[in-house]
Amino acid sequence: MKTLEMLIRNPAIAAVGWTLLHSLWEGAIVAAVLGAMLLILRTARTRYLTSCAALLALVVLFTFTLLKLAPESAQRFSVTSGIAPTWNIVAEDVTSGDWRPSLTAAAPWLALFWLAGVLLMFGRYSVSYMSVRRFRSRGVCSAPNAWQKEVEQLTTRLRISRPVRLLESCLAEAPTVIGHFRPLILMPIGMLAGLSPIQIESILLHELAHIRRQDYLVNTLQRCIESLLFYHPAMWWISAVIRTEREHCCDDLAVSISGDPHKYARALAALEQNRFSPAAVAATGGSLVKRIHRLLYPSTASASAPFVGVLILVLTAAGTVAAWPTKLSQSNTGAKQSETEPVLEPEYSKWLHEDVGYIIDQSERAAFLRLATNEERDKFIVQFWERRNPTPGAPNKFKEEHYRRFAYTNQHFASGVPGWQTDRGHIYILYGPPDELEAHPHAAVPNEVWLYHHVPGVGDNATITFVDSTGRGDYRLSPGAPFVQKSPGAGEKQP
Amino acid sequence: MKYTPPRPTDAELEILAVLWSIGPSTVRQVYDVISRRRIAQYSTILKFMQIMAEKGLVIRNQDQRAHVFAPAKPREWTQQQLAGHLLERAFSGSAKALLVGALSARRASKEELAAIQKLLDEYRKERR
Numbered sequence: 001m002k003t004l005e006m007l008i009r010n011p012a013i014a015a016v017g018w019t020l021l022h023s024l025w026e027g028a029i030v031a032a033v034l035g036a037m038l039l040i041l042r043t044a045r046t047r048y049l050t051s052c053a054a055l056l057a058l059v060v061l062f063t064f065t066l067l068k069l070a071p072e073s074a075q076r077f078s079v080t081s082g083i084a085p086t087w088n089i090v091a092e093d094v095t096s097g098d099w100r101p102s103l104t105a106a107a108p109w110l111a112l113f114w115l116a117g118v119l120l121m122f123g124r125y126s127v128s129y130m131s132v133r134r135f136r137s138r139g140v141c142s143a144p145n146a147w148q149k150e151v152e153q154l155t156t157r158l159r160i161s162r163p164v165r166l167l168e169s170c171l172a173e174a175p176t177v178i179g180h181f182r183p184l185i186l187m188p189i190g191m192l193a194g195l196s197p198i199q200i201e202s203i204l205l206h207e208l209a210h211i212r213r214q215d216y217l218v219n220t221l222q223r224c225i226e227s228l229l230f231y232h233p234a235m236w237w238i239s240a241v242i243r244t245e246r247e248h249c250c251d252d253l254a255v256s257i258s259g260d261p262h263k264y265a266r267a268l269a270a271l272e273q274n275r276f277s278p279a280a281v282a283a284t285g286g287s288l289v290k291r292i293h294r295l296l297y298p299s300t301a302s303a304s305a306p307f308v309g310v311l312i313l314v315l316t317a318a319g320t321v322a323a324w325p326t327k328l329s330q331s332n333t334g335a336k337q338s339e340t341e342p343v344l345e346p347e348y349s350k351w352l353h354e355d356v357g358y359i360i361d362q363s364e365r366a367a368f369l370r371l372a373t374n375e376e377r378d379k380f381i382v383q384f385w386e387r388r389n390p391t392p393g394a395p396n397k398f399k400e401e402h403y404r405r406f407a408y409t410n411q412h413f414a415s416g417v418p419g420w421q422t423d424r425g426h427i428y429i430l431y432g433p434p435d436e437l438e439a440h441p442h443a444a445v446p447n448e449v450w451l452y453h454h455v456p457g458v459g460d461n462a463t464i465t466f467v468d469s470t471g472r473g474d475y476r477l478s479p480g481a482p483f484v485q486k487s488p489g490a491g492e493k494q495p
Numbered sequence: 496m497k498y499t500p501p502r503p504t505d506a507e508l509e510i511l512a513v514l515w516s517i518g519p520s521t522v523r524q525v526y527d528v529i530s531r532r533r534i535a536q537y538s539t540i541l542k543f544m545q546i547m548a549e550k551g552l553v554i555r556n557q558d559q560r561a562h563v564f565a566p567a568k569p570r571e572w573t574q575q576q577l578a579g580h581l582l583e584r585a586f587s588g589s590a591k592a593l594l595v596g597a598l599s600a601r602r603a604s605k606e607e608l609a610a611i612q613k614l615l616d617e618y619r620k621e622r623r
Contacts, residue, residue, distance in 0.1 A: 124592075125592065125593070128590055128591075128592045128593045129593065131590035132590045132593050132594065134590075135590050135594075137505075138505055138508065138509075139505075139508040139509065139511075139512050140509070140512060140532070141509065141512040141513045141516050141528055141529070141532065142528060142531045142532040143516075144516075144517075167532070168512065168516050169512070170508065170511065170512045170515060170570060170573070170574060171574075171577070173598075174596050174597060174598040175596050175597050175598070176594045176595070176596040177594065177595050177596060178594060189512060189515050189516050189570055190515065190516075190570060203597055206597045207596065207597060210595045210596070215595045216593075216595055219593065219595050220593060223592055223593065246595070247597075250597075262615070262618060262619065262622075265614075265615060265618075266615055268597065268598075269608070269611045269612065269615060271597060271598060272598060272603045272608065272611070273608060275598065275603075288598070288603050288607065288611060289603075289607050289610050289611055289614070292611050292614055292615070293614055296614060296615075296618045297618075
C-alpha cells in the first residue's frame with residue numbers, strides 16, 4: 001500500500017498520466033489528417049506509407065509530450081493548487097466547477113492503468129513470439145522440390161536477396177510468412193496438391209511480396225506500437241488501415257508480375273474456399289470481398305475510411321477538452337480578483353493576503369473587502385482574531401501561535417520565495433508542526449512526508465508528501481490528492 | 496473400430512506431415528523428405544514409425560517386402576484434434592498476431608464466399 005502511495009505521488013507518474021490524456025487529442029488530429037489524405041491518395045503504396053507515417057507520428061508525439069511534461073510536472077501541480085486557495089478542502093468545494101483538480105488526482109491512476117496494460121500487451125506478444133518459433137518447426141515438412149525451385153525463380157524475379165524456404169505445415173491455416181532474416185513460407189499441407197499450379201504461383205507471389213516489402217518486420221514493430229498505445233482508438237484505426245493497405249500493396253505487386261488480376265483474384269477465392277479452420281466462426285463484413293472487388297475494378301475505391309476517422313475524431317474530442325491546458329481558466333480567476341478588489345492600503349492588503357491569507361474564509365474575505373474606511377478595517381481585524389480566541393478576553397493564544405508559525409516558515413522554508421509562500425509553509429501555517437515527520441534529504445528525489453494524527457475537517461492520519469524535484473530545497477506538494485484520508489469522518493466543514 | 500489414436504507428439508507430427516504430404520510411404524521415403532529439412536537418422540525415424548504403428552497413429556501395410564505406412568486418420572481429423580486442445584489453441588491463436596499472409600486471420604463466411612464468386616463471374620461475363 002505504501003509503495004502504491006509513493007507511486008501515485010511521484011511526479012513522473014503524473015506526467016505519464018497527463019501524456020496519456022494529451023495523446024488522445026493529438027492522436028485525433030493525426031487520424032483526422034490521415035482520413036483527409038486517404039480521400040485524396042489513390043495508390044495502395046502511398047496510402048500504406050502515409051498510414052505508417054501517421055502511426056509513427058503518434059509515437060513521436062507521445063514521446064515528445066512525455067519529455068516536455070516530465071520535468072515540469074512538479075511546478076504544474078503547484079500552479080494547479082494555486083488556482084484555488086482553498087484547495088486543501090477541495091473535496092468539499094465541488095461547486096466551483098473546476099474539473100482540473102479531479103483530473104490531477106486521476107492522472108496518476110491513468111498512468112498506472114496504462115503501465116499495467118502495456119505489461120499485459122507485451123506479455124501477450126512475447127507468447128506470440130514463442131508460438132511463432134514453434135510454428136516454424138512443428139508439424140512441417142519440406143515442400144516438393146519442384147515447388148521449392150519455383151520459389152527460387154520467383155525470388156529472383158522479385159529481386160529478393162535473402163533465400164526463401166517453402167515448407168508445408170499441418171498447423172498453418174493459410175499461407176503464411178514467418179521470419180525476417182530467414183524468411184519461411186508455410187503452406188497448409190494439401191494446398192499444393194489442392195490448387196492449380198497457376199493459382200499456387202499467384203499465392204506464392206503474394207507471400208514473396210510480403211518478404212520483399214519486409215512486412216514481417218514492419219508488422220512486428222507495429223505490434224509493439226499497438227502494445228504501447230493500446231488505449232488509443234485512433235491508433236487502432238490507423239493500424240487497421242495499415243494492415244489493409246499492406247495486403248493491397250502485395251496484391252498489386254503480385255498482379256504486376258503475373259499480369260492477370262482475374263486469375264489472381266480467383267486464386268485468392270479458391271484459397272479461401274480450401275481453407276481449413278478448426279473453429280469456423282461466422283463473420284460479417286469481409287475484407288476479402290473488398291480486396292477482390294478492388295483487384296477487378298481498381299478505379300472505385302471505398303470511401304468508408306474517412307468516416308471512421310471522423311468518428312474517432314468525435315470520440316477523442318472528449319479527451320481533448322479534458323486535457324487542454326488551463327491557462328485560460330487561470331487568467332480568468334486572476335482577472336476576477338483584481339476586478340472585485342478595491343484599492344487597499346499596503347498595510348491592509350498585506351494583512352489580508354499574507355498574514356491571514358491561508359486562514360481567512362471566503363465570506364470574511366468578502367466582508368473585509370466591502371469595508372470602506374480604515375477604521376472599520378482595524379475593527380474587523382480585532383474581531384477577526386477575537387472570533388478565533390480560544391479564551392475570549394484573555395490573551396489570544398491562537399493569534400500568538402499563528403504568528404509564531406508564520407515566523408517559523410520564513411526562517412526554515414524560504415527558498416527563492418518567502419517561507420510562508422512555499423507549499424510546506426502553507427501546510428505548516430494551516431495545521432502547525434506535523435505530528436510525525438519523515439525527511440529523506442539525500443534520496444534520489446529529496447522528499448519529506450508529514451503525518452498529522454488529526455486534521456479538523458479533513459480526517460485522521462493525514463499524510464502529506466513534499467518533493468524537492470529540483471534539489472534546491474524547493475519542496476513542493478507532490479501531485480495527486482493532497483491527503484490520504486483514512487477515517488470515515490472526513491469531509492465535514494471546518495468549524 | 497472405435498479406437499482414437501492419442502494426440503501426436505512433435506516428432507510424430509513431423510512424420511505424419513510427411514505422410515499427408517506425399518501419401519503412404521516406406522520409412523526410406525519418409526526419411527528422404529525429413530532429411531531435406533534437417534539432419535535425421537534413419538534408425539530413429541524407423542523406431543518412431545514402429546511406435547506410431549503400435550499407438551495406432553499410422554497403419555502398416557505388410558503386403559510388400561518394404562512396409563508401407565499410411566496415416567491412420569485423415570489430416571483434417573488430426574488438425575481438429577490438435578485444435579481442440581486448449582494449449583494448442585492458445586499457441587496458434589497468439590501466433591497469428593505476428594504472421595503475415597495472403598488471408599486475414601478471420602475466415603470468410605459462406606455469404607462472403609458467395610459474394611466473391613458472384614464478383615468473379617460478373618467480371619468474366621463483362622470481359623466476353
